[in-house]
Amino acid sequence: MSSKINQSPRHVAIIMDGNGRWATQRGKPRLFGHHAGARRVREIVRACPDLGVKYLTIFAFSTENWKRTQTEVAGLMSLFRRYISREAKALLDEGVRVRFIGDRIKLDEKLVRLMDELELMTADNSKVHLTIAINYGGRDEVSRATKRLAREVKAGELDPESVDGETLARHLDTYFLPDPDLVIRTSGEARISNFLLWQSAYAEYEFIDTLWPDFNKKIFADIVGSYSSRNRRFGAVTT
Ligand code: IPE
Ligand code: IPE
Ligand code: MG
DSSP, rough: OOOOOOOOSSSEEEOOHHHHHHHHHHTOOHHHHHHHHHHHHHHHHHHHHHTTEEEEEEEEEOOOOOOGGHHHHHHHHHHHHHHHHHHHHHHHHTTTTEEESOOOGSSSSHHHHHHHHHHHHHTOSSEEEEEEEEEEEEHHHHHHHHHHHHHHHHTSSOOGGGOOOOHHHHSSSTTTOOOEEEEEEEEOOOOOOTSTTTTTTTEEEEEEOOOGGGOOOHHHHHHHHHTTTBBBBTSSOOO
16 A cells, blocks of 8 residues: 655544643633634635645534533533524635534534534535534434434335444434544543544544644645645555
8 A cells, every 4th residue: 555645634623622721821711712613613624725624624512521510511502503694604715624523412403403504505615624513422423323224224214234434424423524544632642532433443643742822834835734744555565
């Protein structure tokens, strides 16, 4: 297989971590950090075309984040609603196609309506594919996909013997996405916290100390640049 990559990662996924610590360092409530973090997203989405990044997937809220205080969870949900309402026009005008992954069942109706509208509104765009993960967890996603597969088998629509990795991938929330080439996590934590477990089997990882609200397009460009000098072997032996 290939040795040096020498090209941009087509799909970059980001675990946007460190908003809370960023706010605490400034003596502010955690939500202040989430607002600052949300403002960073536009700059990163805009940087994608020049960097050759076609797909950007961002982790906004995990299936485990419900364990936070009611104030923080409600504040985040309200931030998502405001973000979508406020950014919709710019995203549409800039050629960004937006889609959401995660289980919508636990999200409030108003938020789900805004998500559906934004997906529909930007459906003809193709300059950048932005995927936002809300109430997303890799294990939850695989469980939901397995449930759908089991139902199809039960209904006689799927032969269990035909099930392979492709079949499972088609039933995941990310069925429309290529696998991520590069996963970035900010804030110094070196773990994946249940993000894109199946899809990242062969992704390159970059863990950086910067807190998400301090992340910017220069840092993004540097990481994308260093990706292209890495070696991806996919299990093969290369010289
Ligand atoms: C990431 O920042 C955003 C979400 C998980 C919603 P955190 O809120 O996890 O910030 P830290 O890790 O506590 O600093
Ligand atoms: C991961 O960050 C989830 C998001 C960035 C949305 P967390 O802050 O929730 O992860 P842990 O708790 O440090 O593993
Ligand atoms: Mg965190």
